[in-house]
Amino acid sequence: MTVALIEGRGLVRRFSRGLDAAEKLARVLGANISEETVHAVEGVDIAIRQGEVLGLVGESGCGKSTLGRLLAGLLPLTEGTLLWQGKDVASLSRSEALEMRLAVQVIFQDPMSSLNPRKRVVDLVGEAPRVHGLVRAGEVDDYVAELLEKVGLDPSYRKRYPHQFSGGQRQRIGIARALAVKPRMIVCDESVSALDVSIQAQVINLFMDLREELGLTYLFISHDLSVVKHISDRVAIMYLGRVVETAPADAFFAAPNHPYTAALLRELPSVKERRRAFTPIRGEIPSPLNPPSGCAFHPRCPRIFTPCAQARPALEPIADGHLSACHLNAAASAPVTAGGSA
């Protein structure tokens, strides 16, 4: 079996939600209020092979970005183990850890928005490779020009400032910036969500061309299944901090298993079904401050039955490479007893 490029075992990330001013005052006045824990990622196992595109999908707040940041080493783990090419990241030497940090780059929704608006593109893109010795100071200008060309921008744009670009162009500069440190994997965190549909398609095509050319691996995070549908080799669905289903993309779209996945897919508009009524998933997303007992999806699940509120279903294989965390699978495979079906 080939070793995954990156693997997380039992990943957990919790945040403590501090008290707001009113709550602090209430506590001073004697109210029994303590800081609460946000269960952002709770026991996720995930492995991504070299060259693979894994689409990670789920509703807002389910923990996708937190998981992406954990994998990129941008956030420390609360619990669990992260392996880079089979080696525990906690045991990497300083230079290996830096190598990994550069090898896994994250591209956010608008990567340029957090950058110094007074710096020109040549500095924004060229700084990291120069600092890390990937390119000599005298070669930065040519290096950035080449990168801009690679991402479909005119090399002369390197003299410009961030505010002089459109959303799609800014995203391309963000991609050039990530590529500048020669990554092996890119975490795309809602990287195309803010773009118009036609620009989205162009940027997705660029990601896929770069995958071919550079052998890149992607974790493609999106709240929108239609975005990941055409580019993912495999899809993982998150719900309230956990992966509830993962499968090769073909199997996933042909035969989704988890009721949450089925509900997400029903929301997917398709050309044929444009006239069909929109069916949002019923109910509110529960708070990660206080996740429901048992299966976290049970309060919204149309197929709820006895065990769902009591026991958390494990993520179990249901077909080759296809795993799902739903009690219905165990019920369906339970032996039929003399008294009727189990």
Ligand SMILES: Nc1ncnc2c1ncn2[C@@H]1O[C@H](COP(=O)(O)OP(=O)(O)OP(=O)(O)O)[C@@H](O)[C@H]1O
């Ligand atoms: N630094 C933090 N401090 C406290 N809570 C946090 C922090 N970062 C994330 N969270 C909380 O963790 C949960 C998961 O957030 P996360 O951003 O990972 O979800 P997401 O699926 O990426 O959502 P979105 O698509 O809206 O970004 C949310 O409840 C969020 O408010």
